[in-house]
Structure formats: structure tokens, C-alpha cells
Amino acid sequence: MLRFLHLLFIYGILILPFIINAQIKKGDSLLVSEEVTLESKERKLLNKVYQYLGTKKDKETYSTSHNILKKTKYQKSKLQAYINLGKYFNYKSQSDSALFYGNNALQLIGKRNDSTSMKGKSSACDIVAISYNHKGLFKESKKWFFKGLEVAKKLKDKWPYYVKLNNLANIHIRLQEYDSALKLLKICLEYKENPRYITKVYGSVSILYGYEGDYEKALLYSKKALEFYKKDKSLTGLTLHGETTTLMNIGVHYSYLGEKEKAIEYYNKAYLIAKDRQFNRTLVNIAINLGEAYQDKEMYNEAIKKYHGALSVAKKLGFLDKQIIIYYNLKMVAIAQNDHKSSYSYFEKEIKIKDSVAKLQKSKEINELEVKFNTLQKEKEIKVLQVENANRELDLKNQKEAVKNLKLQQEIEKKDTQNKILSFQNASEKKRNEIALLKKDQEIQESKLARQKSIKNSILYSFLILLIPVIGLLFTYYQKLQTQNELNKKQEEISEQKISSLIKDQELKLIKASIKGQDKERKRIAQELHDSIGGNLAAIKLQLNNTVLHGDKKTITTINNQLDDTYDQVRNLSHNLIPKKFSENNFCDVLEEYFNNIGGTTSLSTSFVAYPRTEIDILDETLQIEIFKIIQELITNTIKHAKATSVELQLNLVENIINVLFEDNGIGFNTKNKATGLGFENIKNRLKKISGTFHIDSRINRGTIIDIEVPVFTPINNKIL
Numbered sequence: 001m002l003r004f005l006h007l008l009f010i011y012g013i014l015i016l017p018f019i020i021n022a023q024i025k026k027g028d029s030l031l032v033s034e035e036v037t038l039e040s041k042e043r044k045l046l047n048k049v050y051q052y053l054g055t056k057k058d059k060e061t062y063s064t065s066h067n068i069l070k071k072t073k074y075q076k077s078k079l080q081a082y083i084n085l086g087k088y089f090n091y092k093s094q095s096d097s098a099l100f101y102g103n104n105a106l107q108l109i110g111k112r113n114d115s116t117s118m119k120g121k122s123s124a125c126d127i128v129a130i131s132y133n134h135k136g137l138f139k140e141s142k143k144w145f146f147k148g149l150e151v152a153k154k155l156k157d158k159w160p161y162y163v164k165l166n167n168l169a170n171i172h173i174r175l176q177e178y179d180s181a182l183k184l185l186k187i188c189l190e191y192k193e194n195p196r197y198i199t200k201v202y203g204s205v206s207i208l209y210g211y212e213g214d215y216e217k218a219l220l221y222s223k224k225a226l227e228f229y230k231k232d233k234s235l236t237g238l239t240l241h242g243e244t245t246t247l248m249n250i251g252v253h254y255s256y257l258g259e260k261e262k263a264i265e266y267y268n269k270a271y272l273i274a275k276d277r278q279f280n281r282t283l284v285n286i287a288i289n290l291g292e293a294y295q296d297k298e299m300y301n302e303a304i305k306k307y308h309g310a311l312s313v314a315k316k317l318g319f320l321d322k323q324i325i326i327y328y329n330l331k332m333v334a335i336a337q338n339d340h341k342s343s344y345s346y347f348e349k350e351i352k353i354k355d356s357v358a359k360l361q362k363s364k365e366i367n368e369l370e371v372k373f374n375t376l377q378k379e380k381e382i383k384v385l386q387v388e389n390a391n392r393e394l395d396l397k398n399q400k401e402a403v404k405n406l407k408l409q410q411e412i413e414k415k416d417t418q419n420k421i422l423s424f425q426n427a428s429e430k431k432r433n434e435i436a437l438l439k440k441d442q443e444i445q446e447s448k449l450a451r452q453k454s455i456k457n458s459i460l461y462s463f464l465i466l467l468i469p470v471i472g473l474l475f476t477y478y479q480k481l482q483t484q485n486e487l488n489k490k491q492e493e494i495s496e497q498k499i500s501s502l503i504k505d506q507e508l509k510l511i512k513a514s515i516k517g518q519d520k521e522r523k524r525i526a527q528e529l530h531d532s533i534g535g536n537l538a539a540i541k542l543q544l545n546n547t548v549l550h551g552d553k554k555t556i557t558t559i560n561n562q563l564d565d566t567y568d569q570v571r572n573l574s575h576n577l578i579p580k581k582f583s584e585n586n587f588c589d590v591l592e593e594y595f596n597n598i599g600g601t602t603s604l605s606t607s608f609v610a611y612p613r614t615e616i617d618i619l620d621e622t623l624q625i626e627i628f629k630i631i632q633e634l635i636t637n638t639i640k641h642a643k644a645t646s647v648e649l650q651l652n653l654v655e656n657i658i659n660v661l662f663e664d665n666g667i668g669f670n671t672k673n674k675a676t677g678l679g680f681e682n683i684k685n686r687l688k689k690i691s692g693t694f695h696i697d698s699r700i701n702r703g704t705i706i707d708i709e710v711p712v713f714t715p716i717n718n719k720i721l
Contacts, residue, residue, distance in 0.1 A: 042068055042077040050084050053091055056277075062088050079108055079120045086127035093280040093317045095131040102127030111605075115155075122151045122160050126167070133171065134281060136321030136357060142171045150609055162191040166201055173208050180654070181208055199228040200242060206249055210256070219253040222246055241282065244273045248286050255293055264293050284310045284322050291329060300333050307333075323353045586617040587624045588651070591631065595649065598635060605646040615653050619712060626690050627660060627710070630683050634662050634706060637679045642666025642704065653712070660708040668698045 046068060049061040065084040072078055082105035089098035105124035109117045125148030132141035145168040152161035166188050172181035185208065188201045206221035229243035251266035267290045274283040287310035294303035307326050314322040327350035334343035588610045599606040610616050631649065638644055644666030652659045680696075687694060692710035 039074045039077060042072055042074065043080060046077065046080040046084060050080075050087075053084075053087055058088060058091065075108060076116055079105055079116070082108065083120060083123045083127070086124065086131075090127060090130045090134070092278065093134050093319070095134040095318060098127055098131040098134075102131060118151055118154060119160075122148055122155060122164075125151060126160075126164065129167065129171075133174075135318060136324075138171055138174045142168065142175070145171060146609070146611065149611075158191070159194065159197075162188055162197065166197070166204055169204055170207070173204070173211060176211070177654070178208060178212060195228065196242075199225045202228075203242065203246055203249065206246075206253075210249070210253055215253045215256045219250065219257070222250045222253060226250065240273060240277055241279055244270045244277075244279055244282050244286075247273070248282065248289060251286075251293075252289060255289070255296075260293055260297055264290065267293065280313055280317055281319060281322075284313050284319060287313075288322065288325055288329070291326075295329065295333055295336075298336075300337055303333055304330070320353055320357050324350055324357075327353065587619065587628075588613050588617055591628065591649070591651075594628075594631075595647075598647075602639065604639070604644065607646070607648040609649070610651040612653060616651055616658070619653075619658065623658075623690055623710065623712070626686050627658070630686050630708065631660070631662070633679055633683055633686075638664050638666060638704075641669075644703070656712045658710045658712055660706075660710070662706040662708070663703065665703045668700050668702045668704055670700065671696050671698055 045064060049064045052058050052061045061084055065081040065088070068077055069081040069085070072081070082101045086098045086101035086105065089095070089101065102124050105120060105127070109121050109124070125144050129141045129144035129148060132138070132144065145164055148164050149161065149168070152164055155161070165184050169181045169184035169188065172178070172184065181204075185201060185205055188204075189198065191197060202221045202225040206218045206225065209215070209218035209221065225246045226243065229246060247266050247270035251263040251270065254260075254266065255263035267286055271283070271286045271290070273279070274286055287306045291303040291306035291310070294300070294306065307330050311323065311326045313319075314326060327346045331343045331346035331350065334340070334346060591610070592608050595606040595608045598604060635647070638647055642664050644664035646665050648661075648663045650659075650661040650663075652661070683694065686692075687708070687710070690710050692708060694706060694708040696704065696706055698704040
């Protein structure tokens, strides 16, 4: 029987882990299914409230997205919440808050390139670009729209790409780059799949013609857009915002055509919608336009009221560009009223805002970091308060449970005491009966116990004597194993560092060797063609000229002409020997392949952007070669000195100037000490040949930015819309 119980116990121990593991797996599968369901619910809810943006229910977009962002642990839910909040604050023209959430979305995405991340990155770039546009920092806005375009090209849905093109065209208009704006708007009108989008493009075309002074055409396009908005019965935030902007633009065009009463009529219509739906930036624009209309009619008091109303909103929401316009208009009103003291005060404020805009363009990263820091600090404080409240609630619950437990313990102790009294009484009776028997056996047992005790003590002492040195040996052996493991790890780290440094040195040597070998081989071939073949042909020509009197003149003349042609061909070949890859391939494709090869053979992460790509590809071949060699020199310097992990290259052709922007995230350097090295001297010499200039922006531990500008002497004609 004992043997059977023993076997049953052993089998139970062996089977128990399998049962526990099965229960754990079952619990895990239930948890996974619950998590999937929770994530899908969060995503559906976020997509639902996204539709409320720009409507009267947009506060629900903010509250729902903010609550999910605080609680969720899923990255996709966080990304959608960041985008919802960024677009919400853009609609409210609160650019600092929108920038915070847009940058958070980009940071969350990082380098992931799945479809959800790419769509999120496209939207995040729009949020950041529109925020800078609202702040009046148009160059920064332009930069982020370009980044968004590169992402949108890779998406299957072309809608985001064309929306960004229209937004970029509006930025070109703000920067008075009208030719570039016309070119982009022409591409925008090719997208026929969305009538609302075409209407939005009509609005942009109207603004462009207005800036160029063709107010009749501008009015025509604005009225086309207004017809669509009146037919559209959806009454979404986007539709109402488009209608408001169009009404304002019609007023502007009438104002420039001299019809001030009509202009004021359209301004007032737009003002009512903008105020009702809280389109704050549009509201400021309308108030400024109304003020200018009253100013033209010499209704100065009405104009001042409108300007001050617009100024309070612009100050509250940080519209720096609008503040400059308002102070300028107030200055002109004061001059018209002969109030020179006020005009000088407004002039000082106008200059102060302009200076602050210039500083913001330079120190944008510091401001972004400050906004991030302050926002994170507030979120941390909120989290700390939430944790403290939760702890207090737990303490209260624990105290209540402790009181309950004390009461239960007291009741149990009472019952135990009663049971103990009864058991003692029974035991005392039994003991009285047993004492007599025990006394008799006690003497016998005492002798046996004394003997067993002595045996046990001797066994115990001997076991302890053997156990102590064994423990000591095991402890020393364990210490040796630990030290040996640490030494092995350090040796592995040292060997890995040596291998990586050797690989980098070898890569640099290979790149330099290939470039030097190619240049040396070209020079040798050119020299051979010029010196040997060219010299021989010149000597033959001289001999033929000396024998003209003795030979057939016609034949000699023919040979002479053939030699002249051959000589010219050899001379042209020797002076124009260039790599085949530039003559047979597009310049941008060659550069992109070169960057991809660098990224594949080194640990560098590379990024290449060119715009407009087709026009850069048809630049003069000599100019392309010089630019390529300069970029090779920059890459070599980065690999050799910068210790960078990523490199970005941007090529932009604007107004017959090719701009090369090279940026790395390396250790940087002091430009006063290292800007005259051999590498930079080579770059200066090459730029001298092609009348180029360059500027270096680098700091210790902040990376390096090199900005190169080269004039293109063969202009590329822009097509007219």
C-alpha cells in the first residue's frame, strides 16, 4: 500500500507541470484575444471622432483622443490619437500645441516603414508644416511639405500627394515664388477624382492671380469655387472653411477693383461664418481686410476697431505675420490722422515682431524642445497626481480590509481558546492515566535516548565539519566563473570595436583607391591621346604640307582635310573624357545609386531627395561631374571624421540656382579650427571652377550642415499655366 501511494505521488509531480502549462497557455490566449478586441475598439473610436474635425462636435475629437492617449498601450492607437490632436489644434490655429503632437507622432514612427506608419508620417508632416505656416515661418513650412511629399509618393492612395502639392503651391505664393506656384497648380488640376479638391485648387489659382495683379481672372476663379461650395450640402468643417475663405477672397478682389461697398458686403458674410465656427486665422484675415476697406474710405475709427479686434486674437494664438500687418496698418492710420506719436509706437512694435520672427527661424529647435519639455512636465505632474490618488484609494481599501481581518482574527482567537481549554481538560485526564505507565518506561527510555543522542551528535558534528570546506570551495569556484565571464565579455567588446574600426578604415581605403584609380586612368588615357596620337597626326600634316608641290594637289588636300578632322576628334576626346555613367544614366539616379551603395557597404543610414528631379537631370554634364565629386569628398570626410549614423542629401533647383544641402548627425567640429582642411580646400577649388559658394554650420556634438549654391548659366524655362 505504501509503495502504491509512493508511485502515485511521483506520477502526480510529473504530470502537474503539464497541467499548469496548459492552464497558462489558455489564459494567455484569452488575454491576447482580449487585447486585440480592445485595440480594434480604440482604433474605431479614434477614426470615428476624426470625422468630427472642423465641425461643432470637434471638442469630442479632443476629449476622446486625449483620454485614449493617456490609457492606451498600443502604438497604433497612440499614433492615431497624436494625429487627431495635432489636426484639432491646427483647426483651432493653436500652432504650438499642434507642433507638439505632430513631432510626437514623428518620434513614435521613427524609422518604421509599414503602411500604417507611412500614412501616419504623411499626416504628421502636414501637421508640422501647417503649424509653421500659421506661425508665419513659411520657409520651415515649405521644408516640411517637401518631406511630406517624399512620403506621399510611396503611398498607393494619390490623394494625400495632391493635397500636399496644393499646400506647397500656397507656400510658394506666400514667399512670392509665383512661377513655382503656377507649375504646381497646373499639376494639381490634373487630379480629377475629387471635385472638392479641384475647387480648393481654384481658390489657390485665384489667390495667385490676385498677387500678380490680374484681379478679373482672380475674381472669375473665386466665383467658380463659391458656386461649388453653395451646391455642396454636406456642411462639413472643410466645406464651410473653404466657403469662408472664398467669400473673403472675392471681397479682396472687389477691393482691388475699386468696388469697396461690394468688398465690405462679402467680408461681412465671411466674418459671420468664421466667428460662428471659430476659424480663428481666417477671422483675423477678414478683420484686417475690413479694416483696410474702412481705412480706404477714411472711416478711421471703424478701421481701428477692426484692427484691435484682430490684434487680440493674433496675439492670443501667436500669428506673428498677422501682427506685423496689423501694426503696419495702425501706423498708416495714425499717420493719416497726424498722430505721429502713435505711428512711431506702432512702427517700433512692427519692427520688434519682425525681429522675433527672424530669431524664431534661427532657434526653432530650442523652442520646439522647450514646448516639448513643458508639455511633458505637465503630463508627468498629472501622472504623479493620478498615481498618488490611486495610492490613497488603495490605502483606504487596505485599512478597511485590515479592520475586517482584525475582527475575524479576534473571533478565531476566541474559538481557539475555548477549544484549547477543552483539549487541555481531556489531555490532563489522559496524562494522569498514562503517568504511571510512563514512569515505568521512563528509566528504560532514558538510557536508550542518551545512547541515540550521543550517536546523532557525533554524526551531526562530522557532517558539519565536511560541509563547511565544500561550501567554501563552491563559493570560490562561483567567483572564478563570474570573473572569467566578465573578462570574456570585455574581450569580446574590445575585439568587436577593433573589427568595426578596421572595417571602416578598409571601406575608406577602397573608396579612395577606386576614385584615385579612375582619375589616374582617365588622365593617362587623355595624355596618351593628346601627346602620342595628336602629335603623330600633327607631324604627318606638316610633312604633307611640305610635299604639296611634288604631289597631286587634290589628293593631298583630301588627305589633309581628313587629318584635320581626325586631329579635332582626338583633341575633343582628350578634353571631354568623362565617365560613362553620367552620359548613359540620369544624374539623380547615379547619385541615388551611389548613396544606396554607401548605405549597403557601411553602417550609415542614407537619405536622398531631389526636386525637381527631371530638371536637375538635364543640367550641364560638366556641372554634374563637379557636384558629384564634391559630394564624394563630403561623404569621405563624414565616414573618416564625423562618426555619424545617418546622412541626408537634398538637391533643389530654384530660379536657376542648384542648392546642395548635406547634413549628418555626427560629432561635429569647430568651424574656426577645421574649416581649412585639405578636404574643404579641394571643395573650394572645385566650387571656384563653377562659380559656386558654400556655408558650413557645425557644432560639437550637434552634427554638421553644409549648404552649397551653384548658379546654372543655362536657364530652364518654366511652363505657364
